[in-house]
Amino acid sequence: MIIWKNVNKVKPGEKLGEDVYDPSGFIILLKKGSILKEGDIVLLKNRGVNSLPIYEEEIFISSEVEPIIDYENYRTLSEELERAFNEIKEGEINISAMVEQSENILNEVLKKIDKKILNLLNNDSKPLIRHCINVAVISSIIGINLGFDRELLTKLVISSFLHDLSHDKPIRDVINYYDTHPIKSAALIKNYFETNNDILLSVLHHHERYDGKGFPRGLRESSIPIFSRIIAVADAYDTLISKDFPGDALTPYEALKFIIINSGKYFDPQIVSKFVHYVGIYPTGTIVELSDGRKGVVLKVSNGVFPIVKVENREIDIKKEKISIKRILKE
């Protein structure tokens, strides 16, 4: 989406959605896709350019399905979390703001938990913040299904917020990938917490693997902190379906399949089963062809593993209507 902005309101870091010409119309000053620097903006102003075509990524939530966190709340969360990340990187940690935002997420998730929907935001101009919010949402769903009390849930959500703190953007780091970001992220918050604090440890160990082949310490099975085992599943699901990796995004069904196949290898089987129990075999957003030839999108789980599918504005409970899913379609 392109938004025309007054040159005085444009900020460094914004991206041009079209080539920008000199007002004479003959010379291209900056090419489409350029990321604006302070100097570019000065140059454009000096050349008499008044407005600029700025590219803004469209926030996409499948319009068919109710989102688990509504837009307005998502905006607040995103702004607050971005502010908190910047503060931590400057050496301050405002834990009460984190607790407040974790309450915000938990209240939203608890309101929707019985509806069994999992409609996440999967594309945004702030990918890291979006990723941390989504991981917090999925983790809290799993935590609720594991019977966690409010105190544990709050800690789990804060750990999810912070798990990739030292990154600039999310990376698809599920498979055979080694990186120092768990150590760096933990280092950024370590002065605030005791050495054996749950939040600190779960950030540090969120890339351990259930079979002991993860990092940084190669912990295995129950020696991996429980929050880290939950975050590992949430992290994988969100990065696999994310459109931040163009051409590479899996459908919710494929992502869930990956998680199930790797249960016991990368992921704790008990946690995978709680997640599958919530989302069903066909997670929210899966596009399917039904046995009668109609196409639709899965809204939520209805009964056991059977989904409710939205077909042309009608919600179909496939078990009740004795219809089956013929195949999964790619978006």
Ligand SMILES: [Fe+2]
């Ligand atoms: Fe990570």
Ligand SMILES: [Fe+2]
């Ligand atoms: Fe992550």
